[in-house]
Amino acid sequence: MKKVYILPKILKEYQLKIPSQSDNLSIIRDVVSKVARRIGFNTDEASKIELAVDEACTNVIKHAYANNSNQMIEVSIKVDRKKLIIIVADKGKGFNPDEIKLPDLNESIKEGRKGGLGLCLIKTLMDKVEFEIKPGFKNKVKMIKYFS
Numbered sequence: 297m298k299k300v301y302i303l304p305k306i307l308k309e310y311q312l313k314i315p316s317q318s319d320n321l322s323i324i325r326d327v328v329s330k331v332a333r334r335i336g337f338n339t340d341e342a343s344k345i346e347l348a349v350d351e352a353c354t355n356v357i358k359h360a361y362a363n364n365s366n367q368m369i370e371v372s373i374k375v376d377r378k379k380l381i382i383i384v385a386d387k388g389k390g391f392n393p394d395e396i397k398l399p400d401l402n403e404s405i406k407e408g409r410k411g412g413l414g415l416c417l418i419k420t421l422m423d424k425v426e427f428e429i430k431p432g433f434k435n436k437v438k439m440i441k442y443f444s
Contacts (some may be wrong), residue, residue: 360388
């Protein structure tokens with residue numbers, strides 16, 4: 297008789313809850329980068345994932361919480377057989393992602409604009425990005441990177 301093994305859908309899961317301070321971004325980047333490399337992403341891909349998460353967390357600090365360091369950022373990292381899923385969550389001010397126009401990168405560079413490229417960068421670096429916005433309750437940015 298053959299044995300049948302059922303593997304769990306989520307193979308690994310990590311949770312990080314940290315005060316929304318710019319100083320803590322390095323901790324978040326370090327955790328994300330280490331997990332990404334440990335599960336098989338090369339250094340280049342791990343750096344892209346790290347940058348996308350850094351941008352999402354920076355947006356929470358600046359926009360959702362208006363630099364209020366008494367608030368918390370939640371980062372959930374899940375790994376299944378096909379992908380890495382990272383969810384950045386906050387309880388701050390929400391936004392409508394459909395109303396955010398992605399900037400023209402060439403124009404931004406030409407004009408020397410700083411900022412405003414976070415969402416564009418996140419969408420470029422990750423394979424899939426989803427938003428669940430419930431201002432004051434919980435806002436989530438779900439970023440997915442598939443294994444090659």
